[in-house]
Amino acid sequence: MKRQCAWCGKGLGPVALPTNKGGEEISHGICSMCEFHMKASSATMELNDYIEDFPHPIVITGNDRVILNANRVARVALGKDNVPVQKLPAGKVFECKNAFLPGGCGKTVHCGTCNLRKVIMDTFNFEKQYQDEQIIIEQAPDDSSRALKMSVSSLKIDGVVYLKIRFI
Numbered sequence: 001m002k003r004q005c006a007w008c009g010k011g012l013g014p015v016a017l018p019t020n021k022g023g024e025e026i027s028h029g030i031c032s033m034c035e036f037h038m039k040a041s042s043a044t045m046e047l048n049d050y051i052e053d054f055p056h057p058i059v060i061t062g063n064d065r066v067i068l069n070a071n072r073v074a075r076v077a078l079g080k081d082n083v084p085v086q087k088l089p090a091g092k093v094f095e096c097k098n099a100f101l102p103g104g105c106g107k108t109v110h111c112g113t114c115n116l117r118k119v120i121m122d123t124f125n126f127e128k129q130y131q132d133e134q135i136i137i138e139q140a141p142d143d144s145s146r147a148l149k150m151s152v153s154s155l156k157i158d159g160v161v162y163l164k165i166r167f168i
């Protein structure tokens with residue numbers, strides 16, 4: 001059994017498995033290369049080439065759910081490759097229908113059950129690392145049935161939350 005970097009997918013080398021949990025994939029690690037580049041990006045809030053060119057969508061947020069940055073594949077997947085995403089609430093960037101209601105992202109009656117909000121806040125406040133959390137965001141406009149389905153992993157590094165997204 002090999003441990004894998006959950007962020008770039010590279011192997012971290014074999015690890016000893018607990019004997020009572022045979023066969024379970026261990027993949028919540030982060031390799032030193034990813035950690036190095038994330039720390040470098042966190043300090044400046046500018047994505048370096050390593051994260052910008054990452055094969056998975058990566059979104060960086062603060063505890064207030066404001067998007068600090070998003071890498072190229074994330075911006076393209078969200079249809080935001082030509083518009084700035086920095087400093088916008090997550091709900092606006094993900095086009096959540098609730099973000100367009102009075103109060104806005106995080107402040108409507110629907111926001112208490114938002115899984116994206118939970119992942120960001122738990123990761124920020126409790127250093128919790130989510131692994132492939134299923135999140136569905138119903139998108140604006142309200143009369144459409146557009147929904148964004150994602151599998152999200154999270155990690156807090158240097159005071160910001162990194163989200164690795166797989167759109168499904």
Ligand SMILES: [Zn+2]
Binds near residue numbers: 032
């Ligand atoms: Zn890695």
